[in-house]
Amino acid sequence: MRALLKEYYVDRRAYLHWSHKTIAKYIMNKYLKTSRDLQACYAELASAFQLGFLMEKEKEENSGTDPSKRKDDWCDILREIDELWYHLLRSGDSGKLKQDAICNFDFLQCAVSGASISYVRSMIELVKCHILDWEIEVLSAVTKQAVDILSQDPTQLATELLNWLKPFSELAGSKCVKSLVTSALKFCNRCKQPRLIPTNTWLTLSLPPQVTVLTVPQAITHMVTTPDSQHVVCASDLKEISMFHIPSKNHVRSFKGHKASITSLHVTSSGQWLISGSEDTDVLVWHMDSGQIKHRMSNHISGVLCVTSTHSETLVLSGSEIGVVIVASLDTGQVVQRLEKHRGLISTIAVNSGDDIFATGSSDKTVCVWSLEDYTLLNTIGVTSSISRMDISRDSTFLVLACDDQTLHVRSLTTGSEVHCLQGIGSLVTAVSFGHDNCRCVVGCADGKCHVFDIHSASLITTLSGHADAICSIQVQPNDRFLITAGGNKVVVWNFTSPRRETVSQSKPKVKRVDSHREPIMCIAVSRDG
Secondary structure, eight states: OGGGEEEEEETTEEEEEESSHHHHHHHHHHHOOSHHHHHHHHHHHHHHHHHHHHHHHHHHHHTOOOGGGOOSOOHHHHHHHHHHHHHHHHHTOHHHHIIIIITOHHHHHHHHHHTOHHHHHHHHHHHHTTOOOHHHHHHHHHHHHTHHHHHHOGGGHHHHHHHHHHHHHTSTTOHHHHHHHHHHHHHHHHOSSOOOOOOSOOOOOOOOSEEEEEEOSSOOSEEEEOTTSSEEEEEOTTSEEEEEETTTTEEEEEEEOOSSOEEEEEEOTTSSEEEEEETTSOEEEEETTTOOEEEEEOOOSSOEEEEEEOTTSOEEEEEETTSEEEEEETTTOOEEEEEEOOSSOEEEEEEOTTSSEEEEEETTSEEEEEETTTOOEEEEEEOSSOEEEEEEOTTSOEEEEEETTSOEEEEETTTOOEEEEOOOOOSOEEEEEEOTTSSEEEEEETTSEEEEEETTTOOEEEEEEOOSSOEEEEEEOGGGOEEEEEETTEEEEEEOOOOOOOOOOTTSOOOOOOOOOSSOOOOOOOOTTO
């Protein structure tokens, strides 16, 4: 066995490595035949190094030496730090990676003190090349702001986290950020040395508008995202569908099976199935993991223009060029119901979050609202022009309708009455999507701009300019963490979350300048209430 290995030393510690790449490749092919086997191996290694990290950390804590004064005793724990995050990353368990390493206060404190803040930032940047995660993006922005201070005094990590992260800790889905804030506060309370601990929020952390940009070989006609926000699925004029990994920008697989242009895409709630419609009159249901076809539904006699599914993943709904809606079983592919009410092509179809109502928009200037229980027509909503795009708010309250005459209507889903007519767009609307907060609506236009509206006041919140070509698709991610848009051959990921800021009451008196002193001021004190 010794002939197959080579030994070398780093920081006085022995490392064993295969003596040649051919040997390493042979061992991997023999014992780690699948990607799952490889991930399981990395997970076991991560568990071993996590145990080693905890043991080394306990040894450092029991040494009784002030961590800020130790200079040369970090080599043991640094190896555990370096190996732990790497093996967790390769194991594919992003939750454990965040919990035990990247968003773990003890891990970060040891990494900053033992190595440097630059090492931590490099580690975070490498992780960002593999995982698209909002909490990691926030932590990256925080460490960027704290570089100068932590380069001089690594023990200030806790106060820096408290300064910048507090506004984000109360947002939904911010479990790791909240844990970081809690751990940082506990660290400050245990600290024996004097330390300034921020008790309120007065610093604003501005996240960069764009997170990343993915450029694909062909112009995108339709785009959808997976529920975990890690992949985009794009259709082009080449009659095939391509799947890309957003952080690494790598092509994952292709879906080939349509005989004509692809007109619509939809990913089910679990991310297990991809549904596509085409001018070849077929609706295909694909396995996302393998790219294989589960069902080829040839129930239409004309081109399919729109597809979707229920959130329970039991039904597939599709609309055609001759105004026919077909409801089919996702499990068997058999037709459940055929609906013929529209007198024009069906351009868009949407199901509400409760899976009890769906709506169809048509070129006949109407929206039909249907019951998913018995497929009866509940309401018909008329507008002044052909409907091109439509979406239903997550709380099933609003319906946004984009028309060919460049008007954008917000209607009540239950009554069909006009709520707002959104103004100030100035270009043809090519995509619409509600935010998960039921307050914002994102509108994509032919001029490449995305407008974000407050749906309650009809006011324009902001305009995002990142595309040179028309926006073809908009996808708001869970918890409104990211907004992903596609236009031309570019996919842009935007930050879509704003932190809650603590507001100061207007009734408080203004701060006055005190000029009573005649000699230099030697000390100050801050009251308990701040």
